[in-house]
Amino acid sequence: MRKITATFLCLVLMSFVSRSAFCAAPGAKYKENKLVLNGVNFSVDPRIELFHTMEVLAGVPVTNFIDLDYKQKMVDRLSPFKTHPLFTYLRRNPLYGKLFTTIDGPIWFMLHMTPELDWRKDIPVPEQQNPALDSLRILMKDFSVKADYAAFFNSNSDLYQISLATLAYNLPDFDEKNRLMDYCGAKEKAKTQFNVILNFLGWGNFGPRIFKKDGAELYAVIAPDKTAIRVPTFDVRSLYKLLWHEFAHSFANPAVEKVQSQFEPMSHLLEPIRESMKSQAYDSWLVVVKEHLTEAIACRMAALKFGEAAADMNYFRYQKGMRWIYLTPLINALKVYEANRSTYPTLDSFMPKIIVSLKSVGQADIDRWMAETEQIRKPDLTVIPTVGDIYDRKNILFIYATGETDQVADRKLKDFMNKFKNQVGVLKEAKMVTDTVALTMDLSSYNLSVWGTPWGNKFLEKYMPQIPLRITGEQVVAENTYSGSGYGVLIGWVNPANPQNTMAVYTGQSPADVVDFNQIMNGSGNYHIFRNFITIRQGSFNRQAQTWVAK
Numbered sequence: 001m002r003k004i005t006a007t008f009l010c011l012v013l014m015s016f017v018s019r020s021a022f023c024a025a026p027g028a029k030y031k032e033n034k035l036v037l038n039g040v041n042f043s044v045d046p047r048i049e050l051f052h053t054m055e056v057l058a059g060v061p062v063t064n065f066i067d068l069d070y071k072q073k074m075v076d077r078l079s080p081f082k083t084h085p086l087f088t089y090l091r092r093n094p095l096y097g098k099l100f101t102t103i104d105g106p107i108w109f110m111l112h113m114t115p116e117l118d119w120r121k122d123i124p125v126p127e128q129q130n131p132a133l134d135s136l137r138i139l140m141k142d143f144s145v146k147a148d149y150a151a152f153f154n155s156n157s158d159l160y161q162i163s164l165a166t167l168a169y170n171l172p173d174f175d176e177k178n179r180l181m182d183y184c185g186a187k188e189k190a191k192t193q194f195n196v197i198l199n200f201l202g203w204g205n206f207g208p209r210i211f212k213k214d215g216a217e218l219y220a221v222i223a224p225d226k227t228a229i230r231v232p233t234f235d236v237r238s239l240y241k242l243l244w245h246e247f248a249h250s251f252a253n254p255a256v257e258k259v260q261s262q263f264e265p266m267s268h269l270l271e272p273i274r275e276s277m278k279s280q281a282y283d284s285w286l287v288v289v290k291e292h293l294t295e296a297i298a299c300r301m302a303a304l305k306f307g308e309a310a311a312d313m314n315y316f317r318y319q320k321g322m323r324w325i326y327l328t329p330l331i332n333a334l335k336v337y338e339a340n341r342s343t344y345p346t347l348d349s350f351m352p353k354i355i356v357s358l359k360s361v362g363q364a365d366i367d368r369w370m371a372e373t374e375q376i377r378k379p380d381l382t383v384i385p386t387v388g389d390i391y392d393r394k395n396i397l398f399i400y401a402t403g404e405t406d407q408v409a410d411r412k413l414k415d416f417m418n419k420f421k422n423q424v425g426v427l428k429e430a431k432m433v434t435d436t437v438a439l440t441m442d443l444s445s446y447n448l449s450v451w452g453t454p455w456g457n458k459f460l461e462k463y464m465p466q467i468p469l470r471i472t473g474e475q476v477v478a479e480n481t482y483s484g485s486g487y488g489v490l491i492g493w494v495n496p497a498n499p500q501n502t503m504a505v506y507t508g509q510s511p512a513d514v515v516d517f518n519q520i521m522n523g524s525g526n527y528h529i530f531r532n533f534i535t536i537r538q539g540s541f542n543r544q545a546q547t548w549v550a551k
Contacts, residue, residue, distance in 0.1 A: 028150040030115055033160035035168055038175040040194040042167060044160040046153050047110040047117070048221065050144055052201035053152075057082050058090045063201045066227050070159060070200060074152070081147040086139040099132055104206045107221050109133060111208055117141035123212055163198055163224075163232050170236045176243055180301060184251035185346030191215030194247060199223045200232055207246025220246040237314055237479065240305075244298035252294040255347045256286070262355050263289050269326065269358065272366050276323035288326075293354065295319055296330035297347075300338070310481045313470050314549070321376040321547025325369035326358060333357035377546045378466060379499035384541045384548070387492040388523025390504035393447040396430035399438045399459050401452025404511055410456065413511035417451050420518065435459040444498040450505045451514070460507065463496045468541060468550045469527055473509055476529055478550040479539055487536070488513040490528040526550075 034043040055063055056074050063071070093099050100106055112125045117140055119125045127133040144150070168174075177194045186192070192215055199205075202223040210217040220243050224232035256263065267285040270277070282288050299319070303311035319327055337350045344350040390396065400417060404410035421427045430449065433441070435458040450457060454464045454471050464470075469491065470477040476487045488508035495501040508514045513531075522528045525538035527550065542551045 028148065028154055030150050031154045031157050033157060033164065035164050037168060037171065039177045039189065040174070040196060042164055042196045042198070044164070044200070045110075045197045046115055046150070047113060048107070048197055048199055048202070049153060050117075050140065050149055051106055051110050052199075053078065053149065054086065054090070054140065054143070055095070056201065058087055058095075060090075060095055062096065062203045064199075064203060064223050066224055066232065068200065068227055068232060069230060070156060073156070077152050077155075078147055078149070081143065084139075084143045084146060086136075086143045089135065089139055093132060093136075099136060103204060104208070107206045107219075108208055109137075111210065111217075111219065113137065117144065123210055159231070160198070163200075166231060167198070167234060167239075170234075171239075176240070176247070176301075179305070180244065180247055180251075180297075183297065183301065183304075183347075184248070184255075185341075185349070186251055188215070192250075193217045195219045196243065197221045198232070198234075205242050205246070207242075207249055209250050216250065218247050218250050240302065241298055241315060244301045245294055248294045248297040248301075249290070251347055252297060253290050255351050256290050256293060258348065259351050259355065260286055263358070266358050266361075269361060269366075272370060273323050273325060280322065289358075292324060292326045292330055295324060296327050296334055299327065299331055300334045304338075306481055307475070309470050309472060309475065310477045313468065313477045314479070317376060317468070318544070318547050318549060320369070320373055322545050323370070323373050325366065325373065326361065328369055329357040329361055329365075330354065375466065376548075379494045381494065381499055382543065384526050385492040385494060385502040385504075386524055386526055387490045387504060387528055389492055389502045390447055390449060391424065391426055391523075393502055394426070395446055396427060397438070397443065397446040397448055398427075398430050398432040399435055399448060399450045399457070400432065401457035401460075401511070402434045402436055403458055403461075404452060404456035406510060406512070409510050409512035410452075412515050413451060416515045417506075442497070443495060444501075446495065447501045448495050448503040450503060450507075452511060453507055453509065456511065457507075460505065466496065467491060467493055467505075468548045471507060471509060476509070478527060478529060478537060480537070482529060482536055484531075485509050486513055486531045488517055488530050490514075490517060490522055490530075492526045493541075 030046045032043075034041060036042070052063060053074055056071055057078055095106070096103075100109070109127050112120055112123070112127055114120055117137055119128045119137070127137075178189070181189055181192065195217060197219060199221045200223075202221065205223055206219070206221040208219045208221070210219075222234060222239065222242055225235050225238070226233055263286060270285040270288055273288070277283065277288050282291050299311055299315045302315040316327060316331065333353055333356075336353065337344050337347075344353075398417070398421065400414060401410065421430060427449070435452070438459045439462065450460050452460060454460050468478075469489070471487070471489060473485065474483065476482045476489060486509065489505075491505035491507065493503045493505060495503045506514050506517065516533070517530065520530055520533050520535055522538075526541040527537075527539055528535065529537040540551050541548050
């Protein structure tokens, strides 16, 4: 009966759309907009772009909000074709809620077609059995011919190419296909495609996986987060995270599924995080296990590429803030896996240890990890004070270090601190206490001025973990990693005892690195990294998914 219905509907559409539409010359062929980085294909896909063009013309409010004149070009060039039957069909059959019931449905739909919008014959295509979606395909194909969409797509080739080139420039030493497959012990690299599609007008990021008899097509369909001089840009940190996560699913999911019966008795572990996971569209224990293992692999890929401190700050910490509490035992287990690859050559072979790592979780562990999440989410504000906000406040308290090991550098900083305090009018009347005394005080009424290294100032040592920035003797980690020594860092944050008051932090890898910081322009950002009086980075702290991150 379904086949009869599908055939009938297609016949109706053929009468609805003029015969000449199906006999018309196809017009221009699509130019290829693609580059390859160590086996990973980066491209702009005409199928995906056509789908979003249809959304823009139909007024479907799920397109990317970035400022991109590409949208206006689309409207100017293709609006005359809004009388096409495709748009009548969409008014009767809404894309979301009727034609598609999931947000990633359209991506699967388009990838199951050829560039000419015929169903692919090399893979199973479930949409082919859906008369409504097959009708959508036929109408889209006809629209693309009538509107000569290929010519429009090709006219934007400069935009596509510069976007691809900009992305490639920001991915030095990119070899993530080989790294990830080696990490998981996967074979047959030649038969596994890694495809990254730039989804200019998309809403969200997606990771479809298509498995064929002779291999697999793994996709990361990614949307830009902003534009710069009219070019879509992608946050590199988020990009790596996305690529590792989406591609790792292809190895983590099958590994979990092979032993899923052994995870089911641990389903009680879902209860503490059920609501948080549900809000992220993960509503079953098995799905949560797959997502956690996939993200644990992504965190380890980050650690092996960028270092442990950077991975902890910019990947692990962020996920903990979203209550992915079981990353802790999984990451610890994966470190054992990395150290014993001769014993565990593949992820599959290590799954018994993954199971043990979750079996060993107790209530005390859960309580501790849940508390960490709450700590990471503080302060519950929308804006963090800038470095210079302290100069507009009253009742300021200076907190200086007593635990610096470099006494000469410590003396230099204290001399400068006293001189600086007496030079700035609002600071002259400020009180001064040691770090150890400050730890015993009620500080809620003060605005704080904290001086010294994160290990020399005991007050700062206690509260620095709340700030999304890390300083070690070898590097500073903010939105990026700044290796070497000699860095001074200025930070605007909140008073830990009262987030309505501010805290300014004058710190660095050595007390001497902060001396004479006032010789450089500073004050407008949430953090300021400098070396030898040269600004390296001035950035902000943004709240994403209730977690503060450096940007």
